[in-house]
Amino acid sequence: MNKYFLSIISILLLFQSFKVFDEIFYHEEEAKGSKIFAEVDDTDPDLTEDVNEKVEVAEKLDLDSLFVNFDVKKGEKIAKQCSACHDFSVNLKVKIGPPLWGVVGRKAAAISDYKYSDALVNFKKDWNRETLFSFLENPKNYVKGTKMIYKGLKKNSDRVNLISYLESLK
Numbered sequence: 001m002n003k004y005f006l007s008i009i010s011i012l013l014l015f016q017s018f019k020v021f022d023e024i025f026y027h028e029e030e031a032k033g034s035k036i037f038a039e040v041d042d043t044d045p046d047l048t049e050d051v052n053e054k055v056e057v058a059e060k061l062d063l064d065s066l067f068v069n070f071d072v073k074k075g076e077k078i079a080k081q082c083s084a085c086h087d088f089s090v091n092l093k094v095k096i097g098p099p100l101w102g103v104v105g106r107k108a109a110a111i112s113d114y115k116y117s118d119a120l121v122n123f124k125k126d127w128n129r130e131t132l133f134s135f136l137e138n139p140k141n142y143v144k145g146t147k148m149i150y151k152g153l154k155k156n157s158d159r160v161n162l163i164s165y166l167e168s169l170k
């Protein structure tokens with residue numbers, strides 16, 4: 001009788017320890033998951049949209065905070081890497097690439113006497129801080145099929161300075 005009693009107790013203890021293990025594990029998973037996903041029910045389109053909006057705003061803010069510090073003079077120096085192919089003057093001269101005077105705020109592929117690649121013609125976005133920031137990091141990756149052969153500027157601060165210089169060309 002005593003033997004059976006002990007076995008039952010040990011089985012109960014075993015189950016109990018599984019439960020404890022489960023709880024620890026569960027809480028760990030919960031802590032790992034992002035707060036957004038823990039709180040939002042994916043099946044509710046309104047809420048998901050709300051989260052997407054928040055993420056977008058967060059990215060925008062991020063770019064704004066990057067542009068708090070910029071140096072137009074440094075940007076002008078970096079632009080020397082571009083000047084073999086691009087004219088930065090108000091004369092809008094076509095070289096290997098299209099002229100870049102007033103490029104910020106301009107539609108992509110907007111210079112009528114320049115023969116753009118189909119990729120850039122079909123890009124159909126405006127050049128602004130956001131699009132330039134991504135394009136100049138890795139042109140071929142951002143506009144697949146572009147004929148701009150340039151490896152890209154990896155440093156955020158270099159791109160911020162360069163774009164600030166481009167913004168000054170008006």
Ligand code: HEC
Nearest residue numbers: 082085096097098108109110116117120146147148149150
């Ligand atoms: C080796 C030549 C070359 C270099 C270097 C180069 N580009 Fe370009 N760039 C091009 C060509 C060619 C195009 C046209 C791309 C197309 O049609 O796909 C272009 C297109 C662009 C466009 C789009 C303009 C428009 O009218 O839509 C921007 C912006 C631009 N380049 C910025 C830069 C900047 C800034 C640099 C320097 C960091 C740079 N490029 C370096 C050749 C170059």
